[in-house]
Amino acid sequence: MSKTIMLANPRGFCAGVDRAIAIVERAIELYGAPIYVRHEVVHNRFVVDDLRAKGAVFIEELKDVPPGCTLIYSAHGVPLSVRAEAEALGLSVYDATCPLVTKVHIEVKRMRQAGMEIVMIGHAGHPEVEGTMGQADSGMYLVESEADVAKLQVSNPEQLSYVSQTTLSVDETRDIIAALKARFPAIHSPKKDDICYATQNRQDAVKLLAEQCDMVVVVGSPNSSNSNRLREVAALKGVDAYMVDNTDLLEPEWFVGKSRVGVTAGASAPEVLVQAVIDRIKSFDISQVTELPGVEETTVFALPPALRPA
Ligand code: 10D
Numbered sequence: 001m002s003k004t005i006m007l008a009n010p011r012g013f014c015a016g017v018d019r020a021i022a023i024v025e026r027a028i029e030l031y032g033a034p035i036y037v038r039h040e041v042v043h044n045r046f047v048v049d050d051l052r053a054k055g056a057v058f059i060e061e062l063k064d065v066p067p068g069c070t071l072i073y074s075a076h077g078v079p080l081s082v083r084a085e086a087e088a089l090g091l092s093v094y095d096a097t098c099p100l101v102t103k104v105h106i107e108v109k110r111m112r113q114a115g116m117e118i119v120m121i122g123h124a125g126h127p128e129v130e131g132t133m134g135q136a137d138s139g140m141y142l143v144e145s146e147a148d149v150a151k152l153q154v155s156n157p158e159q160l161s162y163v164s165q166t167t168l169s170v171d172e173t174r175d176i177i178a179a180l181k182a183r184f185p186a187i188h189s190p191k192k193d194d195i196c197y198a199t200q201n202r203q204d205a206v207k208l209l210a211e212q213c214d215m216v217v218v219v220g221s222p223n224s225s226n227s228n229r230l231r232e233v234a235a236l237k238g239v240d241a242y243m244v245d246n247t248d249l250l251e252p253e254w255f256v257g258k259s260r261v262g263v264t265a266g267a268s269a270p271e272v273l274v275q276a277v278i279d280r281i282k283s284f285d286i287s288q289v290t291e292l293p294g295v296e297e298t299t300v301f302a303l304p305p306a307l308r309p310a
């Protein structure tokens with residue numbers, strides 16, 4: 001039987017990642033190295049190594065940015081406290097927070113001003129969650145699961161709303177929202193959850209892919225939330241699912257007896273890495289490559305005005 005690699009569509013870079021990387025590259029071009037970046041600008045080792053080689057310096061604490069230097073916030077966003085600290089230090093800042101994350105920040109501020117408490121659905125310790133929770137100094141609760149909803153105690157169930165991390169599992173989030181509505185019937189429901197178009201599209205595409213394959217490889221780094229979700233979604237379809245962020249991690253025995261190998265990539269994984277993964281899989285005696293049809297993505301986010309090419 002002929003063996004085939006099947007590619008999910010869409011996969012890889014989203015508009016927020018494209019913009020964040022372009023912000024770092026343009027800042028280096030305009031101001032020269034080093035340019036400081038708070039946290040990995042996106043969660044992909046290849047991208048981070050490439051930007052580091054071009055002159056980006058990745059730091060976690062603002063105390064590690066020398067006075068007068070330029071600082072960029074990662075695509076995942078920052079709490080208000082970090083903005084205040086950067087201002088106090090007099091740093092010149094560019095914000096690579098994805099506009100779809102910023103939209104959630106604005107929503108949090110609006111709801112708090114309206115006197116509502118907010119449940120955030122997300123993963124503890126993730127920088128996007130720290131950034132979104134950090135838009136308010138009180139009145140926010142984090143839940144990661146339906147079990148957390150069952151334990152949740154709020155001050156006033158009549159004045160409650162929710163937001164979510166943008167890269168969650170669409171299906172798990174639907175269940176958590178249902179649990180919130182069952183436990184707090186008066187909870188204010190936003191029109192739509194905050195899972196972004198790219199997360200939704202890549203999860204839809206990997207479901208379609210997994211249904212037609214007997215294994216799936218997700219290109220993504222271990223700290224990438226949306227990439228991990230793609231691997232989980234594929235595994236829930238009952239196929240072997242692996243996540244790799246370099247070709248050395250591909251184990252030949254994974255491919256033994258597999259005739260349809262699915263490949264997709266998280267929103268922070270570059271296509272050049274996907275192509276390297278495909279080339280390595282081909283060396284395991286799988287030569288044919290086909291791409292599944294999928295929705296066309298047209299979202300583009302503009303760069304901050306000062307960084308736009310003349
Ligand atoms: O971990 P993650 O999925 O949130 O981030 P990653 O950098 O892998 O992908 C881009 C997604 C962002 C910035 C969150 F919206």
Ligand code: SF4
Pocket residue numbers: 014015016017075098099100101166167196197198199226267
């Ligand atoms: Fe923005 Fe979605 Fe990409 Fe995150 S995954 S950077 S929210 S478009």
